[in-house]
Amino acid sequence: MVENRPILNLISHLVLLFGIAIVALPIWITFVAATHDAVRMAQAPIPMLPGSYFWQNFKETLFGSGLSGTQTTAVWRMLLNSLTMALMISFGKIAISLISAFAIVYFKFPFRMGFFWMIFLTLMLPVEVRILPTFEVVAKLGMLNSYWGLSIPLIASATATFMFRQVFLTIPDEMLESARIDGAGPLRFFWDILIPLSRTNIAALFVILFIYGWNQYLWPLLITTDADMTTIVMSIKQMLQAAEQSPQWNIIMMTALLAMIPPVFVVITMQKLFVKGLTETDK
């Protein structure tokens, strides 16, 4: 605080509260919509204050058949699919990036830089620009409609590899020297020294990658045709399409709420790690 200006402070708080209100408005309306019954949600204008149907909608959405006539998979199954996919993507990315960064930093071998640039290339080839041929590869490998197909093609990661490379480079050489004097081989060194030293980075990266994995949309949309493999994020689109015939906004908005709670919960509870991960991976 440079100078004391009570009025400016007041304005600052007001602007920030206004900003929060704008940012939070969509979620408030979603929450309110999820607490009314279908009849009320079909009348304009929609309510702005919560109703009393929250638990009923919750149970109907999570365990019921969802929207009448359209839904075939229960929402709990979709949540499970999303969770599996998000965890496979984040653990997979962390695991393969850790070991490749270890190889690139701690070993001298032919084509080392070639491999490094190959990994760098993945940064320039997001799914969106190679939709069709990637789909064909996955189809040929028989990975459509499987958890492997949902996660494996997404787990190559240049950013994660770079981040671990950066972390390893800051670890003093004396660590390796003393470990070798004590008779530790490469894998022992990796497991007992490098992994513990990069624990916070792994956790920060996990937070970011979990959100990334959970929120995947285009990829699951392409490779899942089986209703049992639908992820929760994908299902919103199908529900909205169905809503054009029979609007059940209470159920749709409850599903939307369930779909965003896990990643939002992760961001809010692990805020420090989230901020660290966000600022370190985008380098």
Place this chain on the structure above:
Amino acid sequence: MLKRVHFPTSALPYFLVAPQVLITLIFFIWPASQAIYQSFLIEDAFGLSSEFVWFENFSILFDDEKYLSTFGRTIFFSIAVAFLSMSVALILAGFADRIVRGATAYRTLLIWPYAVAPVLAGALWVFMFNPTLGIFPFLLDMVGIDWNHYLNGGQAMTLVVIAAAWKQIAYNFLFYLAAMQSIPRSFIEAAAIDGAGPIRRFWDLVLPLISPTTFFLLVINAVYAFFDTFGIIHVVTQGGPANATTILVYKVYVDGFVGLDLGGSAAQSVILMIMVIAMTVIQFRYIERKVEY
């Protein structure tokens, strides 16, 4: 790059890089090369045979008015999203930087939309703007505006811009706030002693000092608007009405998966690839991420 002290050469490093390199080859490099190859082919109407045509797919694209207008629309969309979301984030960060008490609470309440999937952000906004039920058409009706984004292309574009910008505010806010907080307090104090008020200090001191962050965010937001907004477009407008919200990524998807125009879709993929490469090079080559004074 390499540690001064390292392990002796053995087969081990090859095993360590193998998983990452295999996935890169199978799911990234091979499909990308396929896209490049297919972009030089034209299939006949029945998909039975294909002919190698060099750059004909590209010249068809660049003669196609629809494609060129999609290009222009995508650029407009990115600029609008970046401008809207960055200016809101800048204002909020400017005020948050002043606050001593409750700053963390404000930050928590402002950053969570980052975790909302683009397609969900789209779903929330499309619900609020639903022409018959939504709260905003109801309010707009009072001031005489008839809202229907299913029919009005301009309104559809406005809606996708708002939804896309809303989700990105959190990210921009975090980076702006971090940049402002890294400005040494002595600079601000010196300016205050010289008689500069808060607004003057913001314009003449803070804004120039955080310009590297602004440039960085500009690139990040452009990449976001180009590639990560597929879900928003898909759920809010499906590119309509009458292609008013079809952006490049959405067109690749529609032409390839719905229209089954393999050569044309592949040629569009290749153009997009060139754009990502350009943006990545800008991001790595010209952006000094560390804000140092």
